[in-house]
Amino acid sequence: xxxxxxxxxxILAVSLGSITLISSCKVSQKVENKTGIQLWGENCGRCxxxxxxxxxxxxxWEIIGRHMRVRTNITxxxxxxIIEYLKSTAN
Amino acid sequence: xxxxxMLLLPLLVAILSRAQVTNDNNPAPSTxxxxxxxxxxxxFGNAEMTLVANKDNVQFGxxxxxxxxxxxxxxxxxxxxxxxxxTGEGSVDIGLEYANxxxxxxxxxxLHAGRFLPKFGAYRGRFGEGFINRLxxxxxxxxxxxxxxxxxxxxxxxxxxxxxxxxINYDLYFSNGPILLTDPENAGQFxxxxxxxxNKGKAVGGRVGLLPLTNSSLELGYSFQHKSKTGDPGTPYExxxxxxxxxxxxxxxxxxALQSDVRLIGEWKYQKVDTAxxxxxxxxxxxxxxxxxxYYVAAxxxxxxxxxxxxHNLELAARYxxxxxxxxxxxxxxxxxxxxxxxDYWLRWNSLVKxxxxxxxxxxxxxxxxxxxxx
Numbered sequence: 001x002x003x004x005x006x007x008x009x010x011i012l013a014v015s016l017g018s019i020t021l022i023s024s025c026k027v028s029q030k031v032e033n034k035t036g037i038q039l040w041g042e043n044c045g046r047c048x049x050x051x052x053x054x055x056x057x058x059x060x061w062e063i064i065g066r067h068m069r070v071r072t073n074i075t076x077x078x079x080x081x082i083i084e085y086l087k088s089t090a091n
Numbered sequence: 092x093x094x095x096x097m098l099l100l101p102l103l104v105a106i107l108s109r110a111q112v113t114n115d116n117n118p119a120p121s122t123x124x125x126x127x128x129x130x131x132x133x134x135f136g137n138a139e140m141t142l143v144a145n146k147d148n149v150q151f152g153x154x155x156x157x158x159x160x161x162x163x164x165x166x167x168x169x170x171x172x173x174x175x176x177x178t179g180e181g182s183v184d185i186g187l188e189y190a191n192x193x194x195x196x197x198x199x200x201x202l203h204a205g206r207f208l209p210k211f212g213a214y215r216g217r218f219g220e221g222f223i224n225r226l227x228x229x230x231x232x233x234x235x236x237x238x239x240x241x242x243x244x245x246x247x248x249x250x251x252x253x254x255x256x257x258x259i260n261y262d263l264y265f266s267n268g269p270i271l272l273t274d275p276e277n278a279g280q281f282x283x284x285x286x287x288x289x290n291k292g293k294a295v296g297g298r299v300g301l302l303p304l305t306n307s308s309l310e311l312g313y314s315f316q317h318k319s320k321t322g323d324p325g326t327p328y329e330x331x332x333x334x335x336x337x338x339x340x341x342x343x344x345x346x347x348a349l350q351s352d353v354r355l356i357g358e359w360k361y362q363k364v365d366t367a368x369x370x371x372x373x374x375x376x377x378x379x380x381x382x383x384x385x386y387y388v389a390a391x392x393x394x395x396x397x398x399x400x401x402x403h404n405l406e407l408a409a410r411y412x413x414x415x416x417x418x419x420x421x422x423x424x425x426x427x428x429x430x431x432x433x434x435d436y437w438l439r440w441n442s443l444v445k446x447x448x449x450x451x452x453x454x455x456x457x458x459x460x461x462x463x464x465x466x
Contacts, residue, residue, distance in 0.1 A: 025252060028255050028256045030256065030305060031253055031255075031256060031305060042307045042308070047341075048222060048440070050440070060133050062131060063133045064133070066169050067159075067171055070169060070171065070191070073250060073261070075252055
């Protein structure tokens with residue numbers, strides 16, 4: 001029982017601390033100004049050839065964006081900007 | 092009961108964290124399904140076939156078909172699942188690669204539950220995938236019979252966030268974890284992918300990735316996993332513990348002189364098992380230092396910026412890997428070394444033909460021809 005209390009308290013403390021820390025973190029202006037096409041080139045190509053906008057429909061890109069976020073931990077901003085770019089010229 | 096309440100505390104944290112990023116300017120999204128009343132559903136995946144040829148054998152085989160099912164039910168809820176149809180063992184084998192339910196708590200945190208791809212290291216579940224791995228084979232120690240799981244069953248938390256010019260991503264999970272094998276042939280090895288656990292012990296593991304460069308071209312990762320009870324209950328092995336660690340690296344960049352994109356990837360992983368006494372086929376007890384390790388380094392070059400289409404679609408890959416198995420183990424006692432080189436031709440962004448030549452200590456030199464079509 002004591003073990004579970006210690007573990008849970010530790011997780012609770014670390015999680016709350018992390019959330020507070022992360023929430024107060026800022027990205028640089030350079031990163032904030034990145035466009036969707038720039039983020040697409042930088043992030044997709046890290047593991048595989050980056051598919052062009054015409055490869056999938058706008059509806060599919062939205063699903064793929066979420067799939068990639070949970071598979072590779074890209075940030076929410078990256079997901080949104082990349083998918084906006086891909087949807088803007090998708091089939 | 093109290094233990095269960097204690098273990099629910101992380102869920103409370105998740106709810107609190109969701110509340111924290113919700114305010115008047117950023118209202119909580121509706122919990123209803125998508126606005127048009129339809130689930131957003133898609134199927135993708137890939138199909139593969141491999142030709143194996145060496146002085147002893149020439150055969151077509153290892154035909155795989157792996158459809159991936161994706162549902163985005165709302166902005167918060169997402170399900171990904173992959174079925175696997177394989178013929179590598181001489182008959183059609185159907186399996187569930189993963190079925191992972193994800194809940195997006197906020198921009199920094201996603202919770203997930205189910206059977207999921209491993210978050211230990213970066214090869215399995217990521218660089219080992221058919222159209223991502225530029226070679227037709229796995230590095231030694233990273234495929235079947237290697238260190239660590241191909242899948243985990245459990246729950247986890249993950250996310251990514253920016254920090255200045257850098258990015259950090261994380262995974263933390265609890266899973267059924269490895270099950271210690273004690274039969275004479277496999278004593279000291281593990282069944283890593285149990286659909287169910289063998290005791291009350293659970294594995295805790297995770298990975299932290301750092302992308303220090305502004306253009307995200309470099310990622311460094313550290314992974315760990317620990318399970319304090321890996322043996323069957325009521326046996327002398329019940330409290331045999333296991334700790335694994337891994338370091339991975341991925342660099343992707345452009346080489347102007349060659350008009351090419353280059354990729355350098357590598358991973359080292361290590362496993363330490365508590366000392367245990369096993370018994371050979373004659374019932375004679377023995378023990379050994381059970382701490383195998385494995386690593387690989389790989390490089391690829393693709394002249395992506397050359398205008399000639401044929402040259403543009405070529406990619407050259409080379410990889411060296413080593414798997415150290417423990418001396419004294421019935422399944423170990425040496426180093427496995429492997430070198431592989433491959434010339435690939437891309438038919439589409441996720442479809443390619445691989446021509447791989449591989450040398451491995453104790454094995455005949457072998458040519459692999461592999462076709463992978465992504466869809």
